[in-house]
Amino acid sequence: MRIAVAEFSHETCTFCPEPTTIAGLEPYVRRGEAVVASARGIPSYVNGYIQVADDVGAELVGIVSAGMAPGPYTSWMDRECYEKYAGEIVEGLKTAGKLDGVLLALHGAMAVRGIPKPEAELVRRVRGVVGKTPIMVTLDLHANEDHELTAASHGVFVIRTYPHVDTEETGRVAARCLVKTIRGEFTPTQVLRKPGIISASIFQASDYHPMRDLYDRCREWEQRPGVYRMSVAPGFAYADVPDVGLSVIAVTDGDAELAERAAEDVAALAWSLRASFARPLPKPREGVAEVLRLVKEGQKPVVIADGTDRTGDSTHILKELLAQGAVNFALPGIADPRAAHHLEQNAAVGQAVTVSIGGWASEHSGTPVEVTGKITFMGRPRYQLVGPMGKGRRVQDGLAVALDLGDNRRVVVSERMRGANDSAGFEAVGIDYRTLDIIVLKDRVHHRAFWDNVSRVDFPIDAPGIGPADLSTLRYENIPDDIYPIGRRWQVAGK
Ligand SMILES: [Zn+2]
Numbered sequence: 001m002r003i004a005v006a007e008f009s010h011e012t013c014t015f016c017p018e019p020t021t022i023a024g025l026e027p028y029v030r031r032g033e034a035v036v037a038s039a040r041g042i043p044s045y046v047n048g049y050i051q052v053a054d055d056v057g058a059e060l061v062g063i064v065s066a067g068m069a070p071g072p073y074t075s076w077m078d079r080e081c082y083e084k085y086a087g088e089i090v091e092g093l094k095t096a097g098k099l100d101g102v103l104l105a106l107h108g109a110m111a112v113r114g115i116p117k118p119e120a121e122l123v124r125r126v127r128g129v130v131g132k133t134p135i136m137v138t139l140d141l142h143a144n145e146d147h148e149l150t151a152a153s154h155g156v157f158v159i160r161t162y163p164h165v166d167t168e169e170t171g172r173v174a175a176r177c178l179v180k181t182i183r184g185e186f187t188p189t190q191v192l193r194k195p196g197i198i199s200a201s202i203f204q205a206s207d208y209h210p211m212r213d214l215y216d217r218c219r220e221w222e223q224r225p226g227v228y229r230m231s232v233a234p235g236f237a238y239a240d241v242p243d244v245g246l247s248v249i250a251v252t253d254g255d256a257e258l259a260e261r262a263a264e265d266v267a268a269l270a271w272s273l274r275a276s277f278a279r280p281l282p283k284p285r286e287g288v289a290e291v292l293r294l295v296k297e298g299q300k301p302v303v304i305a306d307g308t309d310r311t312g313d314s315t316h317i318l319k320e321l322l323a324q325g326a327v328n329f330a331l332p333g334i335a336d337p338r339a340a341h342h343l344e345q346n347a348a349v350g351q352a353v354t355v356s357i358g359g360w361a362s363e364h365s366g367t368p369v370e371v372t373g374k375i376t377f378m379g380r381p382r383y384q385l386v387g388p389m390g391k392g393r394r395v396q397d398g399l400a401v402a403l404d405l406g407d408n409r410r411v412v413v414s415e416r417m418r419g420a421n422d423s424a425g426f427e428a429v430g431i432d433y434r435t436l437d438i439i440v441l442k443d444r445v446h447h448r449a450f451w452d453n454v455s456r457v458d459f460p461i462d463a464p465g466i467g468p469a470d471l472s473t474l475r476y477e478n479i480p481d482d483i484y485p486i487g488r489r490w491q492v493a494g495k
Contacts, residue, residue, distance in 0.1 A: 001058040001182060003101045003175075004130075005035055005049055006089045007065035008122060011142055012111035013073035013238040013310050015466045015474060017362050020077035022084055024069050029085070035062030042393050045105040045138045048171020056179050061099070063092035067107075071398070071416035072335065072361070073238075073310040073466075082112045086122050093129045101178045102126060102135045105171070108143020108158075109236035116242050116478075120148035127152055134181045134188070136174040140164065142201065142236035146243040147192050154181060155188040155251050158231035160215050162206045163421075163449035165388050173229055177251070186228070187254035193267035197234075198245040198483050199277035200469045202307045202444040202460050204234040210276040217269050221262045226255045230262060232270070234277075238310070238467050240478045246270055274484050280462075281469045287461035288320035291438060294457055295326075300437045303455040307444035308465025311335065311361035312417025315369045316463035317440055318358070321409075322369070329438035330410035332425050333400070333418025334358040340415045343401045349375050353403070357413050364465045371411060373403035377430040387422030387450030395424075402429045408436070419443055422450035 012020060030038050039046035046065070053060045066085040093102070104123065112118040119137075126135060134154040139145065141159050150156055157174040159166050180186035204211055211234065218230035231249040248270065250262040282290060291302050306317045312335030321329055336357045347353050352374050359368040381397045398415030405411060410431050412418065419442055420426050426433045433439065439455065441447045444467075448458060462469040471486050481488040 001056065001100045001179070002061055002098060003053065003058050003103055003178065004061045004063055004093055004096050004099050005046060005103050006063040006092065007035065007046060007067060007105040008085050008089060009067040009105060009107035009140070010077060010110040011068060011073070011107055011140065011236055012075065012077055012109060013466060014075055014111050014240045015238055016073045016075040016310050018072070018074050020074040020081060022081045024074060025066050025081065025085070028067065028069055030065040032062050035065045036060045043168045043390060045167050045171035048168040049103050049175045051168070052172050052175035052179060058179065061096050063096065064088045072312050077110060077112045079112065079114050082115060082118060086125060089122065090125050090129055093126060099130060099133055100182045101133060102130055103175060103178060104135065104137045106137055106139055108139040108145050108233060109239050111239040111241050117146070117148050119145060120152055123149060123152035134178055136178045138170050138174045139233060141204070141233045143233040143247070144235045144239055144241050144244045145192070145233065145247055146194055150190045150192040150249060155190060156231065156249050157229055157251070158233045158249065160206060160218065160232065162204050162211070163389050163446045165449055177228060188251055189254050189256050189259050190249060190251045191256065191259040191263040193248045193263040195246060195267040195271040196480065196483050197270060197274050197277060198237050198471060198479065198486060199234055200237055200471055201467070202281070202305065202469050203277050203279070205445045205448065210273040213273060214266060214270055217266050221250070221266070226252050226258050227262055228253055230266060232266060237471050240476050242478050242480065244479050245483055278485060281460050282462065284316045284320045284461055284463045287459065288317065288324050288326070291459055292324055292326060294459070295437045299456045301455050302438050302457045302459050303447065303451045304438060304440045305444055305447065305458060305460040306440055306442050306463060307460055307469065308463050308467045309442045310466040311365060312414070312442060313358045313361045313365045314442070314463060314465055315358040315366040317461060318411065319366065319369055321438070321440070326438055327407035327409060328436050329440065330426065330431050330433070330436050331412060331440045332420035332429070333412050333414040333442070335414050335417045336360065337415045340399045340401050340413045343375065343413065344378060344399055347375055349378050351375050355413070357411070362466060366464070371403060371405055373405035373411070375401060376404050377402035381428035383424045383428040385422055386424045389421060389446055389449045397428070400429050402431060417442070421447045
């Protein structure tokens with residue numbers, strides 16, 4: 001049995017300033033055998049495919065793997081970039097020899113100028129090459145998709161953990177379905193429903209209401225004979241695309257009526273829970289004041305989820321921490337390539353410096369902040385992730401300069417957006433997270449896979465930013481009029 005594997009995965013933040021281009025993606029692209037070999041043993045969709053292929057003795061044929069580059073989120077993918085990698089997938093399939101099936105690791109939140117639904121378009125092109133050969137697709141739960149994708153593919157399977165710790169398992173679910181389909185033991189039949197809800201990522205954590213309710217209902221449906229897999233993708237609100245928002249996908253064994261009933265039921269439940277997908281979050285001043293109160297009470301460490309910053313240079317939280325006299329805090333990255341390079345060229349570890357950092361990438365980033373401190377680390381850290389998300393994955397950071405501003409106030413100036421979704425991001429720059437009362441992460445939910453075991457409180461703050469919790473502050477052009485709660489219809493009619 002020969003199965004082709006390709007990956008073209010991008011979460012596009014169309015409100016971000018820099019476009020997504022070939023130049024940005026190409027350094028991380030893999031081709032041919034490396035698509036499979038580089039994924040082996042690292043938690044990922046493709047490693048899930050590999051496990052099933054190994055089990056059944058199938059051969060995986062790597063085509064191409066293109067995905068997110070490290071660093072800040074990027075905006076609209078240009079047409080040239082999409083055509084290059086979509087074209088490589090199509091050409092690779094044409095020359096791959098006889099194939100029994102195709103596995104596509106997509107994301108679902110790719111946004112391309114001039115191609116409204118890029119994943120569905122890609123699968124249609126793949127279909128054009130492989131004909132009736134089964135095609136299975138795995139997606140991130142931030143996927144914005146509609147019936148065009150399910151119409152073009154045999155089966156669509158979405159992860160259902162946020163933080164994302166089940167990519168490998170979902171890869172196995174898709175690959176098993178493919179193998180059974182190839183053997184003629186299964187007739188994949190899928191239905192997609194979109195209840196019309198858009199929500200900020202920060203309200204989509206899978207262990208909490210309302211997402212947990214939806215996934216519980218999915219698991220109930222999966223107890224019924226014939227239901228193979230239920231998926232809910234809450235979607236990615238920071239891509240201004242026509243198929244934005246929550247979707248439910250049911251895959252059954254040959255039973256269209258059952259798939260429809262299951263998908264309708266979960267979609268109706270999502271609609272009934274729609275108000276739970278948004279709530280007001282504290283702004284920086286009140287939020288930081290509340291965090292300091294929690295620390296004073298001994299409820300520490302507190303993790304501040306500074307989730308709105310998609311460029312990495314926002315200074316709103318740092319400014320408030322300094323103004324309100326916080327101590328024992330750390331930010332693993334304020335992105336500022338100019339400041340970082342200036343320090344590398346003009347200063348050394350151990351030296352005291354004054355430097356102005358951040359607040360440059362967009363109108364939302366705030367203004368630069370002048371800090372004075374001692375350099376405790378300078379370099380380009382290389383390390384491996386240690387948390388449940390991506391454990392073992394190697395990270396190569398750009399230049400990072402760690403400053404101690406006194407009173408254990410730690411700020412890292414970084415060449416590009418830099419996070420710390422587990423402790424390795426701090427240890428790599430010489431910061432001992434156990435000494436901290438406040439840990440500020442430019443992240444929404446992923447960090448919780450590791451940090452919920454460390455922190456007493458996870459505290460989201462809705463600073464001004466490109467990825468706000470309050471979606472009504474964004475200017476959309478392409479979303480449906482009736483999408484809840486910010487489509488034009490809801491604004492006119494009121495909530
Ligand atoms: Zn995601």
